[in-house]
Amino acid sequence: MTSLELDGKVSLVTGASRGLGKAHALKLSSLGSKVAVNYVDIEGESNQADANRVVEAIVGQGGEAIAVEADVRDVEAVKAMVGEVVERWGKIDILVNNAGITRDNLLLRMSEEAWDDVIDTNLKGAYLCTKFVLRSMMKQKWGRIINIASISGVMGTAGQGNYSASKGGLIAFTKSIAREMGSLNITVNAIAPGFITTDMTDKLPAERKEAILSLISLQRFGQPEDVAELVAFLASDRADYITGQVIGIDGGI
Amino acid sequence: MSIDETLKDIVVRIVHCDEEVLTPTSTWQDIKADSLDMVQVLVAVEDTFDIEVPDEDLGELKNLGEFVKYIETRLAEKGTAKGTA
Numbered sequence: 278m279t280s281l282e283l284d285g286k287v288s289l290v291t292g293a294s295r296g297l298g299k300a301h302a303l304k305l306s307s308l309g310s311k312v313a314v315n316y317v318d319i320e321g322e323s324n325q326a327d328a329n330r331v332v333e334a335i336v337g338q339g340g341e342a343i344a345v346e347a348d349v350r351d352v353e354a355v356k357a358m359v360g361e362v363v364e365r366w367g368k369i370d371i372l373v374n375n376a377g378i379t380r381d382n383l384l385l386r387m388s389e390e391a392w393d394d395v396i397d398t399n400l401k402g403a404y405l406c407t408k409f410v411l412r413s414m415m416k417q418k419w420g421r422i423i424n425i426a427s428i429s430g431v432m433g434t435a436g437q438g439n440y441s442a443s444k445g446g447l448i449a450f451t452k453s454i455a456r457e458m459g460s461l462n463i464t465v466n467a468i469a470p471g472f473i474t475t476d477m478t479d480k481l482p483a484e485r486k487e488a489i490l491s492l493i494s495l496q497r498f499g500q501p502e503d504v505a506e507l508v509a510f511l512a513s514d515r516a517d518y519i520t521g522q523v524i525g526i527d528g529g530i
Numbered sequence: 531m532s533i534d535e536t537l538k539d540i541v542v543r544i545v546h547c548d549e550e551v552l553t554p555t556s557t558w559q560d561i562k563a564d565s566l567d568m569v570q571v572l573v574a575v576e577d578t579f580d581i582e583v584p585d586e587d588l589g590e591l592k593n594l595g596e597f598v599k600y601i602e603t604r605l606a607e608k609g610t611a612k613g614t615a
Contacts, residue, residue, distance in 0.1 A: 412577070416573075461566070
Protein backbone atom coordinates (compact mmCIF):
# COMPACT_ATOMS: atom_id res chain seq x y z
CA MET A 278 0.00 0.00 0.00
CA THR A 279 1.40 3.42 -0.94
CA SER A 280 1.97 5.72 1.99
CA LEU A 281 0.37 9.12 1.80
CA GLU A 282 2.12 12.42 2.36
CA LEU A 283 0.50 13.15 5.73
CA ASP A 284 0.22 9.60 7.06
CA GLY A 285 0.49 9.58 10.85
CA LYS A 286 -0.14 13.30 11.16
CA VAL A 287 -2.90 14.85 13.25
CA SER A 288 -4.57 18.05 12.10
CA LEU A 289 -6.92 20.44 13.85
CA VAL A 290 -8.90 22.68 11.53
CA THR A 291 -10.97 25.43 13.13
CA GLY A 292 -14.25 26.45 11.59
CA ALA A 293 -14.26 23.27 9.54
CA SER A 294 -17.97 22.52 9.33
CA ARG A 295 -18.30 24.35 6.01
CA GLY A 296 -16.66 26.67 3.49
CA LEU A 297 -12.89 26.85 3.37
CA GLY A 298 -12.38 24.90 6.60
CA LYS A 299 -14.35 21.96 5.27
CA ALA A 300 -12.20 21.89 2.12
CA HIS A 301 -9.02 22.00 4.23
CA ALA A 302 -10.25 19.14 6.43
CA LEU A 303 -11.16 16.97 3.44
CA LYS A 304 -7.88 17.67 1.67
CA LEU A 305 -5.67 16.98 4.70
CA SER A 306 -7.57 13.76 5.30
CA SER A 307 -7.18 12.71 1.67
CA LEU A 308 -3.41 12.89 2.24
CA GLY A 309 -3.57 10.59 5.26
CA SER A 310 -3.91 12.98 8.20
CA LYS A 311 -6.33 12.34 11.02
CA VAL A 312 -8.50 15.43 11.30
CA ALA A 313 -10.29 17.14 14.16
CA VAL A 314 -13.14 19.12 12.66
CA ASN A 315 -13.83 22.11 14.88
CA TYR A 316 -17.23 23.74 14.88
CA VAL A 317 -19.08 26.11 17.16
CA ASP A 318 -22.48 26.04 18.78
CA ILE A 319 -23.39 29.58 19.68
CA GLU A 320 -26.68 31.24 20.34
CA GLY A 321 -28.95 30.73 17.39
CA GLU A 322 -26.33 28.91 15.33
CA SER A 323 -25.44 25.26 15.50
CA ASN A 324 -22.96 23.82 13.08
CA GLN A 325 -22.89 20.38 14.62
CA ALA A 326 -24.86 18.70 11.83
CA ASP A 327 -22.55 20.21 9.20
CA ALA A 328 -19.46 19.17 11.16
CA ASN A 329 -20.80 15.64 11.48
CA ARG A 330 -21.32 15.53 7.72
CA VAL A 331 -17.67 16.49 7.18
CA VAL A 332 -16.62 13.73 9.57
CA GLU A 333 -18.88 11.24 7.77
CA ALA A 334 -17.41 12.25 4.41
CA ILE A 335 -13.89 11.70 5.72
CA VAL A 336 -14.74 8.36 7.31
CA GLY A 337 -16.55 7.39 4.10
CA GLN A 338 -13.28 7.92 2.22
CA GLY A 339 -11.47 5.65 4.66
CA GLY A 340 -10.05 8.47 6.78
CA GLU A 341 -10.21 9.19 10.48
CA ALA A 342 -11.92 12.27 11.91
CA ILE A 343 -13.77 13.62 14.90
CA ALA A 344 -15.97 16.67 15.36
CA VAL A 345 -14.88 18.92 18.23
CA GLU A 346 -17.03 21.76 19.50
CA ALA A 347 -15.37 24.93 20.76
CA ASP A 348 -15.91 28.64 20.51
CA VAL A 349 -12.38 29.75 19.60
CA ARG A 350 -12.88 33.00 21.55
CA ASP A 351 -13.24 31.08 24.80
CA VAL A 352 -9.99 30.09 26.49
CA GLU A 353 -11.49 27.22 28.49
CA ALA A 354 -13.28 25.84 25.43
CA VAL A 355 -10.08 25.94 23.37
CA LYS A 356 -8.09 24.28 26.14
CA ALA A 357 -10.70 21.52 26.38
CA MET A 358 -10.77 21.04 22.60
CA VAL A 359 -6.99 20.72 22.32
CA GLY A 360 -7.02 18.36 25.31
CA GLU A 361 -9.67 16.20 23.66
CA VAL A 362 -7.69 15.88 20.43
CA VAL A 363 -4.41 15.14 22.21
CA GLU A 364 -6.16 12.63 24.45
CA ARG A 365 -7.59 10.91 21.39
CA TRP A 366 -4.56 10.88 19.08
CA GLY A 367 -1.63 11.79 21.34
CA LYS A 368 -0.55 14.97 19.57
CA ILE A 369 -1.39 17.71 17.12
CA ASP A 370 0.99 18.24 14.18
CA ILE A 371 -0.94 20.64 12.00
CA LEU A 372 -3.14 23.54 13.05
CA VAL A 373 -5.20 25.42 10.51
CA ASN A 374 -6.55 28.63 12.04
CA ASN A 375 -9.46 29.02 9.70
CA ALA A 376 -12.42 30.07 11.88
CA GLY A 377 -13.54 33.49 10.81
CA ILE A 378 -16.57 35.73 10.58
CA THR A 379 -17.54 39.01 8.96
CA ARG A 380 -19.72 41.81 10.33
CA ASP A 381 -19.34 44.33 7.53
CA ASN A 382 -20.25 47.97 7.76
CA LEU A 383 -18.75 51.34 7.00
CA LEU A 384 -16.75 52.45 10.00
CA LEU A 385 -19.07 55.31 10.95
CA ARG A 386 -21.90 52.78 11.23
CA MET A 387 -19.88 49.93 12.75
CA SER A 388 -20.93 48.98 16.27
CA GLU A 389 -18.44 48.17 18.97
CA GLU A 390 -20.01 44.72 19.16
CA ALA A 391 -19.36 44.11 15.45
CA TRP A 392 -15.76 45.20 15.92
CA ASP A 393 -15.21 42.99 18.99
CA ASP A 394 -16.94 39.92 17.52
CA VAL A 395 -14.74 39.93 14.44
CA ILE A 396 -11.46 40.68 16.21
CA ASP A 397 -12.20 38.11 18.92
CA THR A 398 -13.07 35.32 16.51
CA ASN A 399 -10.55 35.95 13.76
CA LEU A 400 -7.56 37.13 15.78
CA LYS A 401 -7.97 36.17 19.43
CA GLY A 402 -9.23 32.76 18.29
CA ALA A 403 -6.01 32.14 16.37
CA TYR A 404 -3.95 33.29 19.36
CA LEU A 405 -5.73 30.90 21.74
CA CYS A 406 -5.65 27.88 19.44
CA THR A 407 -1.99 28.44 18.56
CA LYS A 408 -1.00 28.92 22.19
CA PHE A 409 -2.46 25.64 23.37
CA VAL A 410 -1.50 23.58 20.33
CA LEU A 411 2.13 24.73 20.54
CA ARG A 412 2.72 22.62 23.65
CA SER A 413 2.24 19.46 21.64
CA MET A 414 4.33 20.75 18.75
CA MET A 415 7.16 21.93 21.01
CA LYS A 416 7.54 18.48 22.53
CA GLN A 417 7.91 16.76 19.17
CA LYS A 418 9.89 19.60 17.60
CA TRP A 419 7.72 19.52 14.51
CA GLY A 420 4.67 21.53 13.69
CA ARG A 421 2.79 23.39 11.03
CA ILE A 422 0.61 26.37 11.78
CA ILE A 423 -1.34 27.70 8.85
CA ASN A 424 -3.31 30.88 9.36
CA ILE A 425 -6.06 31.69 6.93
CA ALA A 426 -5.76 35.46 6.51
CA SER A 427 -7.26 37.36 3.60
CA ILE A 428 -6.45 39.72 0.80
CA SER A 429 -8.40 42.24 2.92
CA GLY A 430 -5.67 42.01 5.52
CA VAL A 431 -3.09 42.95 2.89
CA MET A 432 -4.92 45.54 0.78
CA GLY A 433 -7.75 46.67 3.04
CA THR A 434 -11.37 46.62 1.96
CA ALA A 435 -13.96 49.39 2.35
CA GLY A 436 -16.71 48.27 4.70
CA GLN A 437 -14.47 45.72 6.35
CA GLY A 438 -12.44 47.78 8.80
CA ASN A 439 -12.90 45.14 11.50
CA TYR A 440 -12.29 42.14 9.22
CA SER A 441 -9.27 43.74 7.51
CA ALA A 442 -7.78 44.68 10.88
CA SER A 443 -8.27 41.13 12.17
CA LYS A 444 -6.62 39.60 9.10
CA GLY A 445 -3.82 42.16 9.04
CA GLY A 446 -3.27 41.35 12.68
CA LEU A 447 -3.22 37.66 11.86
CA ILE A 448 -0.48 38.30 9.29
CA ALA A 449 1.66 40.16 11.84
CA PHE A 450 0.96 37.39 14.37
CA THR A 451 2.12 34.83 11.79
CA LYS A 452 5.42 36.60 11.25
CA SER A 453 6.09 37.03 14.97
CA ILE A 454 5.31 33.45 15.96
CA ALA A 455 7.33 32.13 13.03
CA ARG A 456 10.35 33.92 14.53
CA GLU A 457 9.61 32.59 18.02
CA MET A 458 9.17 28.99 16.95
CA GLY A 459 11.68 28.57 14.12
CA SER A 460 14.33 26.94 16.27
CA LEU A 461 11.81 24.26 17.28
CA ASN A 462 11.12 23.29 13.69
CA ILE A 463 7.61 24.69 13.80
CA THR A 464 6.67 26.66 10.72
CA VAL A 465 4.02 29.37 10.76
CA ASN A 466 2.60 30.73 7.54
CA ALA A 467 -0.41 32.69 6.40
CA ILE A 468 -2.51 32.31 3.32
CA ALA A 469 -4.27 35.36 1.95
CA PRO A 470 -7.14 34.16 -0.22
CA GLY A 471 -8.85 36.60 -2.55
CA PHE A 472 -12.47 36.05 -3.45
CA ILE A 473 -13.34 32.42 -2.92
CA THR A 474 -16.81 31.00 -3.44
CA THR A 475 -18.15 30.32 0.05
CA ASP A 476 -21.25 31.14 2.13
CA MET A 477 -19.41 34.29 3.15
CA THR A 478 -18.92 35.60 -0.39
CA ASP A 479 -22.35 34.37 -1.50
CA LYS A 480 -23.77 37.15 0.70
CA LEU A 481 -22.22 39.84 -1.53
CA PRO A 482 -24.65 41.78 -3.77
CA ALA A 483 -24.52 40.92 -7.50
CA GLU A 484 -23.12 44.34 -8.52
CA ARG A 485 -20.33 44.01 -5.99
CA LYS A 486 -19.46 40.55 -7.34
CA GLU A 487 -19.29 41.94 -10.89
CA ALA A 488 -17.03 44.76 -9.76
CA ILE A 489 -14.72 42.30 -8.01
CA LEU A 490 -14.59 39.95 -11.02
CA SER A 491 -13.35 42.81 -13.17
CA LEU A 492 -10.30 43.07 -10.88
CA ILE A 493 -9.34 39.40 -11.07
CA SER A 494 -6.84 38.47 -13.78
CA LEU A 495 -8.19 34.95 -14.06
CA GLN A 496 -11.74 36.37 -14.32
CA ARG A 497 -13.32 33.93 -11.89
CA PHE A 498 -13.73 33.46 -8.19
CA GLY A 499 -11.56 30.83 -6.57
CA GLN A 500 -12.87 27.59 -5.14
CA PRO A 501 -12.25 26.40 -1.58
CA GLU A 502 -10.26 23.50 -3.05
CA ASP A 503 -7.80 25.98 -4.60
CA VAL A 504 -6.93 27.20 -1.12
CA ALA A 505 -6.94 23.69 0.35
CA GLU A 506 -4.19 22.70 -2.10
CA LEU A 507 -1.97 25.39 -0.63
CA VAL A 508 -2.84 24.36 2.91
CA ALA A 509 -1.84 20.79 2.07
CA PHE A 510 1.44 21.94 0.57
CA LEU A 511 2.34 24.11 3.58
CA ALA A 512 1.44 21.21 5.89
CA SER A 513 3.74 18.83 4.05
CA ASP A 514 7.49 18.18 4.27
CA ARG A 515 7.81 19.86 0.88
CA ALA A 516 7.32 23.18 2.65
CA ASP A 517 10.02 22.48 5.25
CA TYR A 518 11.93 25.71 4.57
CA ILE A 519 8.99 28.09 4.32
CA THR A 520 8.02 30.07 7.40
CA GLY A 521 6.77 33.55 8.29
CA GLN A 522 5.32 34.00 4.82
CA VAL A 523 2.04 35.35 3.54
CA ILE A 524 1.05 33.60 0.34
CA GLY A 525 -1.67 35.15 -1.79
CA ILE A 526 -4.11 32.95 -3.68
CA ASP A 527 -6.40 35.36 -5.45
CA GLY A 528 -6.43 34.70 -9.18
CA GLY A 529 -4.22 37.76 -9.70
CA ILE A 530 -5.65 40.93 -8.18
CA MET B 531 13.14 9.47 40.36
CA SER B 532 13.32 12.42 42.79
CA ILE B 533 12.03 15.88 41.93
CA ASP B 534 15.60 17.12 41.72
CA GLU B 535 16.61 14.36 39.30
CA THR B 536 13.47 14.79 37.21
CA LEU B 537 14.04 18.53 36.89
CA LYS B 538 17.70 18.00 35.97
CA ASP B 539 16.61 15.49 33.36
CA ILE B 540 14.20 18.03 31.83
CA VAL B 541 16.78 20.84 31.83
CA VAL B 542 19.49 18.68 30.25
CA ARG B 543 17.11 17.48 27.56
CA ILE B 544 15.91 20.96 26.64
CA VAL B 545 18.91 23.21 27.26
CA HIS B 546 21.47 20.62 26.07
CA CYS B 547 23.88 21.26 28.94
CA ASP B 548 25.92 18.69 30.86
CA GLU B 549 24.21 17.30 33.93
CA GLU B 550 27.47 17.72 35.87
CA VAL B 551 27.27 21.51 35.63
CA LEU B 552 23.81 21.59 37.22
CA THR B 553 23.86 22.44 40.92
CA PRO B 554 21.17 23.88 43.22
CA THR B 555 22.71 27.33 42.69
CA SER B 556 22.81 27.11 38.89
CA THR B 557 20.92 30.02 37.33
CA TRP B 558 19.36 30.23 33.88
CA GLN B 559 22.23 32.49 32.87
CA ASP B 560 24.81 29.99 34.14
CA ILE B 561 23.46 27.28 31.88
CA LYS B 562 22.93 29.72 29.00
CA ALA B 563 19.20 29.08 28.74
CA ASP B 564 17.37 31.57 26.54
CA SER B 565 13.74 32.62 26.98
CA LEU B 566 12.48 29.88 24.66
CA ASP B 567 14.44 27.25 26.63
CA MET B 568 12.84 28.57 29.82
CA VAL B 569 9.35 28.32 28.37
CA GLN B 570 10.03 24.77 27.21
CA VAL B 571 11.31 23.78 30.64
CA LEU B 572 8.24 25.35 32.18
CA VAL B 573 5.87 23.47 29.90
CA ALA B 574 7.70 20.20 30.56
CA VAL B 575 7.58 20.80 34.33
CA GLU B 576 3.86 21.57 34.19
CA ASP B 577 3.16 18.44 32.17
CA THR B 578 5.46 16.15 34.17
CA PHE B 579 4.31 17.21 37.63
CA ASP B 580 0.78 18.17 36.65
CA ILE B 581 1.05 21.62 38.20
CA GLU B 582 0.63 25.12 36.85
CA VAL B 583 3.47 27.60 37.09
CA PRO B 584 2.23 31.16 36.53
CA ASP B 585 4.62 33.52 34.73
CA GLU B 586 4.85 35.76 37.80
CA ASP B 587 6.20 32.82 39.82
CA LEU B 588 8.79 31.95 37.19
CA GLY B 589 10.44 35.33 37.63
CA GLU B 590 11.06 34.48 41.29
CA LEU B 591 12.80 31.18 40.56
CA LYS B 592 16.39 32.31 40.24
CA ASN B 593 18.11 28.94 40.36
CA LEU B 594 17.55 25.22 40.16
CA GLY B 595 17.36 24.76 43.92
CA GLU B 596 14.57 27.31 44.20
CA PHE B 597 12.75 25.61 41.34
CA VAL B 598 12.93 22.24 43.10
CA LYS B 599 11.57 23.78 46.33
CA TYR B 600 8.81 25.49 44.38
CA ILE B 601 7.77 22.21 42.76
CA GLU B 602 7.82 20.48 46.17
CA THR B 603 5.57 23.19 47.60
CA ARG B 604 3.13 23.01 44.72
CA LEU B 605 2.96 19.23 44.92
CA ALA B 606 2.47 19.41 48.69
CA GLU B 607 -0.44 21.79 48.11
CA LYS B 608 -1.90 19.17 45.81
CA GLY B 609 -1.26 16.47 48.44
CA THR B 610 1.07 14.47 46.22
CA ALA B 611 4.50 15.55 47.45
CA LYS B 612 6.39 12.72 45.79
CA GLY B 613 8.55 12.72 42.69
CA THR B 614 7.36 11.29 39.45
CA ALA B 615 8.31 8.20 37.55
